[in-house]
Amino acid sequence: MSYATALEALGDPTRRAVFERLLAGPRAVGELARGLPVSRPAVSQHLRVLKGAGLVTDERQGTRRLYRIEPDGLAELRAYLDRFWDEALASFREAAEEEGGHHGRHG
Amino acid sequence: MADMAEMAEREAVAPVRRTVTVRCSKDHAFRVFTERMGSWWPLDQYSRAVDQGADVGITAVDVRVEGREGGAIVELTSDGAELSWGEVLAWEPPDRVVYAWKPHGRPTPPTELEVTFTAAGDGTRVDLEHRGWELLGDDGPRGREQYAQGWPIVLERFAGLAGSDAQA
Numbered sequence: 554m555s556y557a558t559a560l561e562a563l564g565d566p567t568r569r570a571v572f573e574r575l576l577a578g579p580r581a582v583g584e585l586a587r588g589l590p591v592s593r594p595a596v597s598q599h600l601r602v603l604k605g606a607g608l609v610t611d612e613r614q615g616t617r618r619l620y621r622i623e624p625d626g627l628a629e630l631r632a633y634l635d636r637f638w639d640e641a642l643a644s645f646r647e648a649a650e651e652e653g654g655h656h657g658r659h660g
Numbered sequence: 661m662a663d664m665a666e667m668a669e670r671e672a673v674a675p676v677r678r679t680v681t682v683r684c685s686k687d688h689a690f691r692v693f694t695e696r697m698g699s700w701w702p703l704d705q706y707s708r709a710v711d712q713g714a715d716v717g718i719t720a721v722d723v724r725v726e727g728r729e730g731g732a733i734v735e736l737t738s739d740g741a742e743l744s745w746g747e748v749l750a751w752e753p754p755d756r757v758v759y760a761w762k763p764h765g766r767p768t769p770p771t772e773l774e775v776t777f778t779a780a781g782d783g784t785r786v787d788l789e790h791r792g793w794e795l796l797g798d799d800g801p802r803g804r805e806q807y808a809q810g811w812p813i814v815l816e817r818f819a820g821l822a823g824s825d826a827q828a
Contacts, residue, residue: 610807634676638788640678643702645786647698649682 562606567591568599572622575609579621675791682784687776688785690754693775697723706744708735708764725759727751733759746770759791 563569567589576583581598586593600620603609610627611618680691685731692700704710707720722736723745731748750758755775762770771792778785 593671597734632729634679637706638676638678638790641677642786642788643694644702645700646680649684649689652688652692652699653698657712 562602562608565599565602567595568602571596571599572608575620575622581617581619583617585620598622613635677790678788680786680788681780682786683782684784686784687754688781688788693777693786694725694727694753694757697725703735705805706763708745709737710783717720727753733761735763760794774787 563572570589571585574580582597583594585600586596589596593600600609600611602639604611604620607629608623609620610623611620613619676730679752686693701723703723705721707723709718709720717738718741720735720736721738722735724736726732726734726748727746729751731751733745733747735743735745737743745763747774748757749760750756756774756776758775759773760770763775771790774789774791776787778787
């Protein structure tokens with residue numbers, strides 16, 4: 554599982570809507586489907602993709618299956634953002650030091 | 661389990677804080693960060709052009725930050741378009757700059773980027789804080805609701821940044 558898989562999974566607006574609903578707490582498929590303009594089987598399919606991307610887990614509770622956010626999946630996204638800024642700032646440092654070392658030069 | 665998930669959610673939306681020390685004056689560091697953003701930002705990977713126009717051959721050629729409070733942050737593209745990345749909320753050269761940060765075209769509110777410059781020995785310490793998605797407050801369900809609404813901002817930001825990576 555990687556941030557790219559997670560991002561790809563969240564690229565779909567409906568899937569993102571399903572994911573956002575889970576941020577409010579664990580839900581069953583029926584609850585998730587309510588209020589979304591897609592069928593229950595479609596929601597199940599989106600949940601499978603989210604699960605495959607490591608963003609969602611499920612567990613049986615009595616007669617129904619509850620879906621919830623997978624903490625590790627979020628941590629992966631977070632780590633990605635940290636890495637992104639590390640790389641951008643490293644590039645900034647290079648630019649600043651290169652130009653800073655040649656005070657007379659412009660452009 | 662629920663507690664773990666909650667902790668991770670909180671952690672996931674806490675501000676991103678990164679620090680880098682550069683061997684140059686504070687004044688120079690500030691100018692490179694702002695006036696010369698196009699010289700260090702990886703435009704070939706992370707831009708609105710990549711986000712939306714890669715398939716038609718349009719590329720981002722520069723990012724310009726208008727140096728004043730309320731100033732525009734704009735991406736210039738190879739076909740001459742100017743695409744907004746947000747605006748300058750605080751302009752205090754050479755100490756601090758705050759941007760309303762939205763390097764994408766979707767109808768979500770911007771996140772916030774604050775950068776401070778501090779003299780450190782013969783160099784400059786640059787502290788960056790990227791925030792605005794930590795909407796899960798202590799005010800119960802309402803905070804949760806705001807938090808859930810805040811997430812798309814993060815995710816779209818990710819998607820915008822990841823560009824072709826995310827589409828792979």
